[in-house]
Amino acid sequence: MVLWLAYLEKRNECGTPLDKLSFFNKPLYLTVESQIKKILKDHSLRLTQGRMDVVSVFLSKDFAVSHSDIESEVENQYDRVTIYRTLKSFLDRGLIHKVLDDNGTTRYALCAEACANGDHHHNHIHFKCMTCGQTSCLEHVDIPDVKLPKGFAPKESNYLISGICDRCNN
Ligand SMILES: [Zn+2]
Ligand SMILES: [Zn+2]
Ligand SMILES: [Zn+2]
Secondary structure, three states: OHHHHHHHHHHHHOOOOOOOOHHHHOOHHHHHHHHHHHHHHHOOOOOOHHHHHHHHHHHHOOOOEEHHHHHHHOOOOOOHHHHHHHHHHHHHHOOEEEEEOOOOOEEEEEOOOOOOOOOOOOOEEEEEEOOOOOEEEEEEEEOOOOOOOOOOOOOOOOOEEEEOOOOOOO
């Protein structure tokens, strides 16, 4: 729960409005649940238990998660295909983005900015920690402008830096 709230705070700093008053007026669980519903509604996604559970996995982690991480977090309540479809709809709606790893595992992370209808606007760097193995979004560190040769049209960029993260460095 503490992690969720910390994450919601982080999202708030990145520009996602967070109704702070609800912290005091409602039980915490409702606050998180209402945030999950708001996230789904903001991305024009119908509320289903499966979607809500997957969003809550993303909110509970501040690093990118893989398909199998999600499967184990939801304790195998949903089959692989359901999770795959859920992730696909989240990607299409701009709720999450792919985080490519150096070991070939596709991970996903919440989009902090408003990425509506799969039109992903962020351009940030991803950092993989060689100690804890977690990959996270460095939301405020932009990918430097890369000049491509004539005839090449960029569509998506993935910039991965590996090293030791701030938690492992302390
Ligand atoms: Zn995005
Ligand atoms: Zn680390
Ligand atoms: Zn990212």
